[in-house]
Amino acid sequence: MSAQPGLVRFPNGFLWGTKTAAYQVEGSVDVDGRGPSIWDTFSHRAGATRNGDTGDVACDHYRRMDEDLDLLAALGAPAYCFSVAWPRVQPSGSGAINQQGLDFYRRLVDGLLRRSIVPVVTLYHWDLPQALEDAGGWVSRDTVALFSEYTRIVAGTLGDSVRMWITLNEPWCSAWLGYGTGEHAPGVRDHGKSAAATHHLLLAHGEAVNVLRATIPNASVGIGLNLQPVRPATDHDDDRAACHRVDGNLNRLFLDPIFTGRYPADMLEHYAGLQPGFDVVAEGDLEVIRTPIDFLGVNFYSPITVCAPARQAEARATGYWIPETERRGRIGDLDAVQVLRAEVSRTQMGWEIEPAALTEILVRVRDQYANLPLYITENGAAFDDYIGPDGEVHDANRIAYLDGHLRAVLDALDAGVDMRGYFVWSILDNFEWGHGYSKRFGLTWVDYPTGRRLPKSSFAWYRQTVRANGLER
Ligand code: IFM
Numbered sequence: 001m002s003a004q005p006g007l008v009r010f011p012n013g014f015l016w017g018t019k020t021a022a023y024q025v026e027g028s029v030d031v032d033g034r035g036p037s038i039w040d041t042f043s044h045r046a047g048a049t050r051n052g053d054t055g056d057v058a059c060d061h062y063r064r065m066d067e068d069l070d071l072l073a074a075l076g077a078p079a080y081c082f083s084v085a086w087p088r089v090q091p092s093g094s095g096a097i098n099q100q101g102l103d104f105y106r107r108l109v110d111g112l113l114r115r116s117i118v119p120v121v122t123l124y125h126w127d128l129p130q131a132l133e134d135a136g137g138w139v140s141r142d143t144v145a146l147f148s149e150y151t152r153i154v155a156g157t158l159g160d161s162v163r164m165w166i167t168l169n170e171p172w173c174s175a176w177l178g179y180g181t182g183e184h185a186p187g188v189r190d191h192g193k194s195a196a197a198t199h200h201l202l203l204a205h206g207e208a209v210n211v212l213r214a215t216i217p218n219a220s221v222g223i224g225l226n227l228q229p230v231r232p233a234t235d236h237d238d239d240r241a242a243c244h245r246v247d248g249n250l251n252r253l254f255l256d257p258i259f260t261g262r263y264p265a266d267m268l269e270h271y272a273g274l275q276p277g278f279d280v281v282a283e284g285d286l287e288v289i290r291t292p293i294d295f296l297g298v299n300f301y302s303p304i305t306v307c308a309p310a311r312q313a314e315a316r317a318t319g320y321w322i323p324e325t326e327r328r329g330r331i332g333d334l335d336a337v338q339v340l341r342a343e344v345s346r347t348q349m350g351w352e353i354e355p356a357a358l359t360e361i362l363v364r365v366r367d368q369y370a371n372l373p374l375y376i377t378e379n380g381a382a383f384d385d386y387i388g389p390d391g392e393v394h395d396a397n398r399i400a401y402l403d404g405h406l407r408a409v410l411d412a413l414d415a416g417v418d419m420r421g422y423f424v425w426s427i428l429d430n431f432e433w434g435h436g437y438s439k440r441f442g443l444t445w446v447d448y449p450t451g452r453r454l455p456k457s458s459f460a461w462y463r464q465t466v467r468a469n470g471l472e473r
Contacts, residue, residue: 006472007470007472008473010409010469011419014422015079015420016077016421016423016469017077017079017081017422017424018080018424018425019377019378019423020082020426020430021083021122021126021127021430023037023039023085023126024058024059024433025058025059025428025430026062027055027060027061031062034088034098035098035130035131036087036129037085037087038128038130038185039126040055041186042186048187049436051437051438053431057448059429059451060451064451066111067453068428069108069115071428071453072115072117073115075462075463077117077463077466078116078117078118078466079117079118079421079423080112080120080427081121082119082120083122083123086124086150088100088104089101091129092132093132093146093150094131102154105157106157109162113161118163118164119161119162120164120166120423121158121164123147123154123166124167124204125169126170128174128185133186137197138178138179138197138201139276141200141203143204144200144203144204144207145207147208148204148208151167151207151211152215155211155216156215159212159215159216159219162216164219164220164222165219166222167208167209167223169297169299169377170224170299171225172198172226172249172254173226174201175198176194176198179197192275192277193276195278196276196277199281200280202257209221209291221293221295222297222375223296223297224299224377225255226250226300226301226378227251227298227299227300227361228304230243230246230247230305231303231305232307233307233314233318233339234311234315236308238307238308238311239307239315241308242306242308242334243336245335245336246304246334248267248334249267251361252267255368255369258289258293260290261286261287261290263286295373296370296374298361298374298376299377299378300376300379301347301351301378301380303352303354305339306338308336312339315337319343320339320342321342323340347381347383348381351381356408357408358405359408359415362374362408362409362412362415362417362419363415363417365417366416366417371418372418373418373419373420374412374417374418376419379402379424379425381398381402381441382441383398383440385440392454392457393454393456393457394456398443398456398458402461406422406471424443424462426441427442428443429441429442429444429446442456443455443456443458443459443462
């Protein structure tokens with residue numbers, strides 16, 4: 001990157017931002033006509049979330065929007081990505097439009113523009129209207145057409161002011177945590193349903209790309225995928241095979257259809273026989289799914305290492321750590337067990353910190369799929385933050401994490417990858433799904449009982465990084 005003494009700089013126009021999602025920050029779940037989403041239902045189910053936490057209040061962003069807009073202006077990052085809650089716009093997921101819901105997002109977009117912040121909109125970040133789940137949710141093909149209808153409404157309302165659109169955020173989580181392990185809403189445990197949901201989510205994405213393009217002439221449209229390099233614990237054939245399966249589920253099941261118009265053959269074979277599974281794929285669907293996109297959003301947190309279940313003792317003997325309590329659920333249907341490297345530091349989520357893995361996945365996307373513009377649409381970390389005696393949150397570990405991953409982005413740029421921007425997850429501490437409020441990812445501490453916002457040290461660090469458009473050498 002361009003040389004300046006003491007500083008290593010990002011390209012001009014590199015888009016810096018932060019990101020949130022509706023259910024994680026908004027609260028006000030039953031005001032101004034909003035209908036219930038699957039996360040309202042799920043989070044109120046006994047035992048579904050840590051401490052029974054729900055998004056009922058969250059960061060109270062719905063009512064504190066102006067304060068949060070000022071916070072974003074104080075940060076100085078030129079972009080902000082938020083998600084629209086489908087049940088605010090269409091309380092029952094189809095038909096009647098709730099104008100008050102749309103007005104909220106209009107005010108949000110106008111408030112951003114007034115502060116010269118570029119709005120980036122995610123259409124779906126997991127909060128499916130409950131009425132649609134009752135009718136089959138993402139397992140039902142009907143949801144695809146309804147998502148197009150919803151997309152048309154939002155694009156018709158905000159399209160004059162919003163150019164950059166993300167159709168879906170991390171459809172893997174919706175499909176495999178929502179319908180597979182049941183850790184996420186709607187809490188279903190049925191991998192046949194996960195497979196069908198995967199396909200319908202991808203189809204909804206492809207259809208939405210076309211709707212956005214038809215509605216907004218200069219739209220820039222992409223999807224946000226959670227991608228993770230997967231490594232075998234050892235060179236043993238069984239560990240390598242387990243690695244290939246996990247990679248198939250986490251990465252290839254989404255990248256392949258989007259960029260090549262095919263599901264990976266090994267995954268189709270792996271899930272064959274499950275109902276409804278990939279039997280829901282109809283002629284012409286994959287052509288829709290592979291509709292060209294303008295950019296890919298990469299959400300990155302950590303790589304993952306796996307072994308074959310029968311080789312756990314060998315993995316332990318090789319120095320890996322497999323917590324006794326480690327649930328095999330997440331990758332259990334893949335006949336694989338996640339192992340941890342004892343010497344690698346982890347975030348409070350238990351996720352290994354390895355910035356080079358980010359460079360690796362970015363280069364892989366370019367080399368194996370497409371040389372298209374890439375944005376890091378999420379990167380960040382939860383740590384055990386606390387307010388110190390001086391009244392401040394000194395989150396040096398988060399600064400180190402972000403700094404390391406930004407250098408990994410620089411490495412990708414050096415390798416010729418078309419990196420266009422970087423969004424920190426998140427501007428605020430917020431509702432971390434099944435973990436409730438126990439995990440804090442924010443650049444800003446949120447005091448949940450009062451709603452008070454307190455920028456952490458990482459907030460000042462990120463402001464400085466954005467302003468310099470670079471990092472110290
Ligand atoms: O909080 C989530 C977000 O909703 C989706 N990506 C990962 C983040 C941290 O777990």
